Amino acid sequence: MGSEIYFNKEHDLVRKAVRDFVNKEINPNVEQWEEEGFTPLHDIFRKMGELGFLGIRYDEKYGGEGLDYWYETIVMEECARIHCWGIPMAIAVQSNMATPALEQFGSDYIKDTYLKPALKGEMVSAIAVTEPDAGSDVAALKSTAVRDGDHYILNGSKTYITNGLQADFLTLLARTSDDPGYHSFSLFVVPTDIKGFSVSKKLDKLGMRSSDTAEIYFDNMKIPAENLIGVEGEGFIQQMQQFQHERFAVLPMAYIGVQETIKETIEYLRGRIVFGKPLIKKQVLRHRLAHWLAEAETIQQLAYHIIRMKMAGQDATREISMGKLLGGNLLNEVTSGCLQMFGGMGFMNEMRISRRFRDARLISIGGGASEVMSEIITKTYGF
Numbered sequence: 001m002g003s004e005i006y007f008n009k010e011h012d013l014v015r016k017a018v019r020d021f022v023n024k025e026i027n028p029n030v031e032q033w034e035e036e037g038f039t040p041l042h043d044i045f046r047k048m049g050e051l052g053f054l055g056i057r058y059d060e061k062y063g064g065e066g067l068d069y070w071y072e073t074i075v076m077e078e079c080a081r082i083h084c085w086g087i088p089m090a091i092a093v094q095s096n097m098a099t100p101a102l103e104q105f106g107s108d109y110i111k112d113t114y115l116k117p118a119l120k121g122e123m124v125s126a127i128a129v130t131e132p133d134a135g136s137d138v139a140a141l142k143s144t145a146v147r148d149g150d151h152y153i154l155n156g157s158k159t160y161i162t163n164g165l166q167a168d169f170l171t172l173l174a175r176t177s178d179d180p181g182y183h184s185f186s187l188f189v190v191p192t193d194i195k196g197f198s199v200s201k202k203l204d205k206l207g208m209r210s211s212d213t214a215e216i217y218f219d220n221m222k223i224p225a226e227n228l229i230g231v232e233g234e235g236f237i238q239q240m241q242q243f244q245h246e247r248f249a250v251l252p253m254a255y256i257g258v259q260e261t262i263k264e265t266i267e268y269l270r271g272r273i274v275f276g277k278p279l280i281k282k283q284v285l286r287h288r289l290a291h292w293l294a295e296a297e298t299i300q301q302l303a304y305h306i307i308r309m310k311m312a313g314q315d316a317t318r319e320i321s322m323g324k325l326l327g328g329n330l331l332n333e334v335t336s337g338c339l340q341m342f343g344g345m346g347f348m349n350e351m352r353i354s355r356r357f358r359d360a361r362l363i364s365i366g367g368g369a370s371e372v373m374s375e376i377i378t379k380t381y382g383f
Helices: 009-036 041-051 069-079 086-097 100-105 108-120 235-248 250-271 283-311 317-347 352-364 370-380
Strands: 125-128 144-148 151-162 169-175 185-191 197-202 213-224
Touching: 009 041, 009 069, 009 086, 041 086, 041 108, 069 086, 069 250, 069 283, 086 125, 086 151, 086 235, 086 250, 100 108, 100 185, 100 235, 108 185, 125 151, 144 169, 151 169, 151 185, 169 235, 185 213, 185 235, 235 250, 235 317, 250 283, 250 317, 250 352, 283 317, 317 352, 317 370
Parallel strands: 125 169
Antiparallel strands: 144 151, 151 213, 169 185, 197 213
């Protein structure tokens, strides 16, 4: 791909800085963090915050760098080169899932107290929407926040919360009215050091093992009313807008993930001699890899088209949904197919391909399953 069409020397400097950070501070520790099922996010985020990587497109007065979506995508692309996808997911939660609503709808108090420390890496954040009985069906949420003077009383539980064990605050969606419809929900910043908050358990996942995921519980938590994000009753709409930042963050993980997986597979096939010849000489394998690379290129170009749409202030919901649908499905197909090419070695946990295979499975599930993306696409076409 002629990347010079999209990126200039300033972009390249940022890309090099992020890649150097990944190779120095993260990749050497991935094996240990995967084994422990835990990444020290406060340490990693503080270093990333000092370098400006967490808030690269956010306003400078709130600790960001004030740059555009191209720079943000560079950060996401380079984080996708981390040797596991649990850590890029944790980073994406901080930059693209828990903080966009604070920046877009939050008061100055919220921006100063929570957004700024999050972008500096001084606070770890999490997005708390999913519940045991409400995933993609956000309107089925049961957690409640009831106004009581200058506080809201929060009760309920959330599950599958990435960064949940380490989060200093949650961007949380709760029901604030029993009325039917979408204006019965509100978004809040929920500090985790308030009495009534507890982590019910750390969840044991198939993949993304370096990323801690928790089930959390709220028992009569008194949340200051000033922690309401925006206007009461508008949380559902705000969350739907936030989903577009979240789902776009999956695209670089998909197309870079495919490219990195294939690169590692080619290297293995070149050295694997079967019946006197390297496996890479098998035309059927080469053509399969070529087909996957072509598909990854189309998803990458769709991502760059989405960036242009976002820069122009256009609604990219349809295109982002398409990208997540295609990207998640392709990443699953490629990691499975490449594992097959590794043969018996691919079945060994010591091989990176086995981790890629496990980690990839979440991409077409989390943040809106492929089936939900298909439904969104059909609605944008009116059928």
